[in-house]
Amino acid sequence: MTTPSQPPAQTSATAPSRRALLTGGSTAALSGLLAAPALAGAHPAAASEGHGPQGHGKPGRRGPHASPDLQFTLAVLPDTQYLFDDDSIVAEPLVASLKYLRRHRDELNLAFLAQLGDLTESGLPHEMGAFDDAWSIVRRARIPFSTLTGNHDVDSSTTDQRGRTPYLQHFGRSTREPGVLAVSPDGYNTAHAFTAAGREWMVLALDWRLSEAGFAWADTVLTRHRHLPTILTTHDVIHADHGDGVGHLSDYGQDVWDRLIRRHDHVFLSINGHFWPTGRTVMTNDAGHETHLHLANYQQLYYGGAAALRLYRFDLARGVIDVETVVPWLETNEAADCALAREELTLTSDADRFSVEIDFAERFAGFAPEPTPQPRPAEAVLVRDTLAYWRWDQLPTGALDRAARIEDLSGHGNHLEVVSNGRRVEVVGEFHPGQPGHASLAFGGAVKDAGDYLRTVAGAPLNDDELERGYTIEAFFRMPQDWSDRDAWTSLLSRQGSAGEAGGTGGDAEEPVVSLNLSGERQLQFVSYPISQREGLTNWGHELRTDRWWHVAVVNDRKHTTMYVEGCPVARNPHTRNRGLRTLDRRWLVGGYEWDGVLDAVTRTTLGDVRIVGRALSPREFMNQR
Structure with a gap:
């Protein structure tokens, strides 16, 4: 050997409405609303161990939903x-x-x-x-x-x-x-x-x-x-x-x-x-x-x-x-x-x-490139109680034909149709690494309420299904690099019919009875009005990076609703017991969001496979698990 030398939560009486946020409420108001669920604590199902160094002799442990x-x-x-x-x-x-x-x-x-x-x-x-x-x-x-x-x-x-x-x-x-x-x-x-x-x-x-x-x-x-x-x-x-x-x-x-x-x-x-x-x-x-x-x-x-x-x-x-x-x-x-x-x-x-x-x-990449994963057949993704499964790799790439009907591969007849509203949806050959189907839909118009989107066909069984036996809603998505406040609050998936019409209380009467949204700050938000109560509930995710693929799953086990990102439970999952989803027997929208029954926004995300299952799935059953 040679010797060398995060602001306190607002009360429900003072918290801003979600409509205030939709119309560009103040940053302070936004911060207050975002903080409130955090102090309420996470549902026990969302608990996970940390990962990292823990001192001498104690190796960091992987969380239960780590990879x-x-x-x-x-x-x-x-x-x-x-x-x-x-x-x-x-x-x-x-x-x-x-x-x-x-x-x-x-x-x-x-x-x-x-x-x-x-x-x-x-x-x-x-x-x-x-x-x-x-x-x-x-x-x-x-x-x-x-x-x-x-x-x-x-x-x-x-x-x-x-x-x-x-x-x-x-x-x-x-x-x-x-x-x-x-x-x-x-x-x-x-x-x-x-x-x-x-x-x-x-x-x-x-x-x-x-x-x-x-x-x-x-x-x-x-x-x-x-x-x-x-x-x-x-x-x-x-x-x-x-x-x-x-x-x-x-x-x-x-x-x-x-x-x-x-x-x-x-x-x-x-x-x-x-x-x-x-x-x-x-x-x-x-x-x-x-x-x-x-x-x-x-x-x-x-x-x-x-x-x-x-x-x-x-x-x-x-x-x-x-x-x-x-x-x-x-x-x-x-x-x-x-x-x-x-x-x-x-x-x-x-x-x-x-x-x-x-x-x-x-x-x-230059000497050991990762092998491109092979697409998985639809049959492999149709787990028990699958109600709807939509994927896009059987469609020709390019602008989506406005006369096209996208088949529900679950066999339950929950097909989708195109709603013409400006810029056309594009079928692109991009996808999340864990996505079964190897194609996605690129949405987005020049203005927030312009652009084609999809909806379930009239008479689709899913339209009036209250999902009272539990549910899992999954989607793959990617936000563009220039995602900004103009993109708040747009939906990956939502349900027609306003909360007020359905008898919901505690939120904004004009908002949809169900919506899976993204904020201008790139946070996921699941707003729902359960059949078990009149008051609406909100699950919040955390800030996500743009220009990266993500998988989101919202799971209700007839007791609680839990949001997962990449198979990991988020912190702000409400404790409130709840069951099912209210419906006015109207359609589900893919990529579109209505406010008070009128189209308010079309998302600018690129959207991969979407699946709805009529029961609670474990993370090991999610679509991103190969």
Whole structure:
């Protein structure tokens, strides 16, 4: 090892009407109305666990409706040399770290453990044997792993052509082992594959010093597996000697960058140890893409760093890697409860706890493009009690024929017809990644109340259905990038007939008896007048990003109504018990919204598949679940 250097809720008496909002009420009034449901609290069905770092030894938990298939953890173990130093061998910190990984394997969705070299101080047989004894925890747990040499594990003046060593005796690998893709002839360089988040990944673990043969071997492996997103690990690439956390290539690191990393676009992350303090940098490779270079090493801290673990938590849904450094030994050893241990080993700086934003689909598109999901047949989406299912991929692309009738694929006769009102609806080949049908409808006119929209045909059974046995209403949608106040409040789906006509109270008498809306602030709003009571209810979503596809589901289980976005319950779901939906035996509108029985707005969203089911579905039954 070289030394381098959110305003209080208004009462119902003072809250503004929804009509005030529709006609451009004040921002303060809007804020008050939005806040009120929040203080009322969320229906218990909406409760979910948080996700994120929770201190030493306690990994963040995924919420019940998170996407575990798109999340995994890569664990990294930097230099432990001071714990395995001749007759001063203290294996307990390493054992604590390895037991931590074994104990929290499922919570972390641990996919791989990468060690960064300098296992020991001098590479002596008994040092390496003691390290291997601790490492048996990893082997017995069958955690996929890689190790590599640091300058303290071998003669630092040699390359990977040095021949047999105690390191190789204990940590030589074979392609007969599961996940081992390749081993260099000398044994010191290894390539490993693991599967996580629906992809295959590679870890390329390289010796402390590559020979010409080593560089050639690594280049060949990278070329042969150029379709695999790759994390390159080796002992020496960057240092952060200035202490500001900014990484710089070392002399040898420059060779590794020039000869391997920059030339192979699929190497998106490199992690090394060796130097201290910790640091990181981002460089641009020959393909013009960002490559992240990280230095993780804690041996200079109390107790030789106590086998600190760097956890890389990949989340492909969010497009981020959340990085956290933990020291499990602090939670398992009484001797570690001293002031110095807590002072030195509480690792919360920007260099030890940070996030890396990566659009994985875009970054990997050049070598491992995501396969386009195949459309699902309508039969696969017709769950029990489906009342209406509308999709658009059986229509010709382009302007929707105003004489067209869109078939209700549920077989219940709830067909749709076009209402001519200005700009025509366009059928486009765009869709949410989880959408069964691979086409959508692009609505929107030059003015808010202009533009074609759809409605259920006269006599459709859905028109007078009160859905008293519960219901689930689902839709996929995307707002244009220039979404603004002019788009408030437009509906994805609504029901003709005003609340006042239906005997509803507590809201605006002129508003529809049912509407699934979007605000100018890009928040979903479900307004309903249940058959179980005269007073209207409102579910509120949160602010959504434009130019992105979303899935919304509104579920009533005959007790409560809960809104879900991307399968996750929102916070502002009312506690009030309610059942069914009022109807005046009039039509449902797709893309249109009436105020006091007159068309008020046409949405500018792009709308995907829409389904209405006559019972409450669980999130696992939603259309976005493939």
